[in-house]
Amino acid sequence: MDSAKEIFMEFVGQAGTVFEVGKSILGLIENHWEFPRGIDENVNNLRRKGDRLNGQKEGIESRIKSKLRPRKKISKEVVLYFEDVKRMNGEIPILVSKVSTRSFFSRGFLVNDVRKMGEELDELLEKGRFSDDLLVDDLSWIGQVLPTPSFVVDAIELVKNKIIRYLRNDGVQKIGVYGMAGVGKTTVVKLVNNELLKSVSNFDIIVWVTVSREFSVIELQKKIAEAMNVVITVDEDEILRAGMLYEILTEKGRFVLFLDGVWEGFSLEKVGIPEFSGGKLVLTAQSMDVCRQMDCHVIKMERLPEQDAWQLFLDNVGHNLMNFTDLLPIARCIVERCAGLPLVIVTVACTMRGERSLSIWRNALVELKSNILVWVKNEVYSQLRFSYDRLKDPGIQKCFLTCASYCEDLGILKGQLIMDWIEKGLIDEMGSKEVMLDKGQAILRTLVENCLLEDVGNERVRMHDLTIDMAKLIIQEL
Structure with a gap:
């Protein structure tokens, strides 16, 4: 009897468990399952919205590319938008795959997911309608735009x-x-x-x-x-x-x-x-x-060629100079005297800007021929003098100063210059002439590499007019 009672109670317990399980399943279905009518069309809508979203994203990227400059960065809102688009591009294919592979009954559990993803895509499409606030100032940027000439040859x-x-x-x-x-x-x-x-x-x-x-x-x-x-x-x-x-x-x-x-x-x-x-x-x-x-x-940095020098001069003196034919030959001579140095050309041109007197132009040319440093002493002389002072070796400095006495437009023959240094005792006796000649070549190289002499080819060197004027001033001080 007791055995039968135990069996009955076990049966009742199992039936209760089955009932509870059934009740749970029905609750799950009731809360999470919907009749999957039209789910395929909704999935297709997801795909279309995803395509629209990516098209919108590409448009935003193009706008950013056209506007992005140093000192600017993409705004945080746009960055978050891009992250959401990337996430959706990963989630859409997964959900589409689930819908396409599930049974009719199982699809009912995905209806709500499809609807929510569609709503999220709508929100993202609305969020992506940025106006002109794609970029903001990048306060961490380091760098400074510097003033430069408006005209560059x-x-x-x-x-x-x-x-x-x-x-x-x-x-x-x-x-x-x-x-x-x-x-x-x-x-x-x-x-x-x-x-x-x-x-x-x-x-x-x-x-x-x-x-x-x-x-x-x-x-x-x-x-x-x-x-x-x-x-x-x-x-x-x-x-x-x-x-x-x-x-x-x-x-x-x-x-x-x-x-x-x-x-x-x-x-x-x-x-x-x-x-x-x-x-x-x-x-x-x-x-x-x-x-x-x-x-x-x-x-x-080489000196400017003739045409570039003339264009730079015109840009600074004023292109209306071309209307004064009597001034043009003198202006050409002045530019030639500037010898291709942009700083000298600009300084002289700005000084002569607006001047229309032929006598003033002629006087300017005479002054430039006699001593060009008078015009640009503040801008150039200190730099040239520092290059000279940096030579440190008094012997090399004396060799440099002697170059100012040569007046050869084609340049000074290197061999002749070295021999002159030797004859003047500027190169110490070093045992043999060959050694002294080598020393002379080393001095020449030092002067050329410090831009105090210019190697013009054909075994010749030349001093720039500015350098000559500086050397003459130094000689006067000695």
Whole structure:
């Protein structure tokens, strides 16, 4: 009897369990299942909305591409929109696949998912109707557009493009631009700086520093840090400061560091400038030797060709000069006297702007012929004089000064110049004539690489008129 009772109670328990399970299943169906009428059409609508969303996204990307510039970044709202689109592009195919592979009954559990995804797509399409607020100011951007001439001659433009090609070449880390004072070195690298800032480039920061003539590692470290709006502790020693600067530049990512006016080579490691980290260094110098010491790809700034010089002069003096035929021959002679140096051409042209008196133009030409430094002493003389002072060796300085006494338009024969130095006792007795001739060649090379003499080919060198005038002033001071 007890056994029968136990069996009955077990049966009742099992029946209750089955009932509860059935009740749970019915509740699940009631809450999550819908008759899947029209689900295929709704899935097709999902696909169409997904296509519209991607088309909308591509349109936004095109607008951003046309407007994105340095100092700007994509707004957070747009970034979140792109992330949502990416997520939907992953979720739509999964849901479509589920619907297409499930039985009629199982599809009923997906009706609500299809509806919710459609609603989310509608919200995203509405959200993607951005007006003009795609971009915002990037407060973390480092770089400054620099003033440059409104008119740039072809020769300068060619050098600018060459530097930019080097910057885009992963095999080139350091670029050195050298040439005599006033030839346009600073102008061309400022143009490069601005080009990088105004166009979308592969660099994260652009840093411009003007280097002091009296070189100091700590001073250079300070200037680089200030250009990046960061502070390096003043009381730290040189090595620790270098470590801080190295860490900062490395964290900033791909950088271009412009160093304008480098007068002597220095160790990048001592300053804290990373090499081979994706960063680039562009420096200007008056000495090829400085560029070579810094292991740079060297670019020499040549003087402007005649046509470029004339165009630059006209742009600064005023193109209406062409209406005064009596002034044109004198103007041409003045430009020739400027000898292709942009700084001199611009200075003289601005001085003569608006002047229509023939006698004033003739007098200007006479003054330029007698001493061109009178016109550009403040802008050029100090730089030329510093190049001379940097020679340090009194013997080499004396050899340079003797060159001012030659008046040969075609240049001075190198061999003759060296022999003159030997005969005047400017090259010390060194055991044999061959050794002294070699010493003379070394002196010549030093003067050429410091842009105090110009190698004009055919075994000849020449002094620029500015350099001659400077040498004459120095001789007067001695």
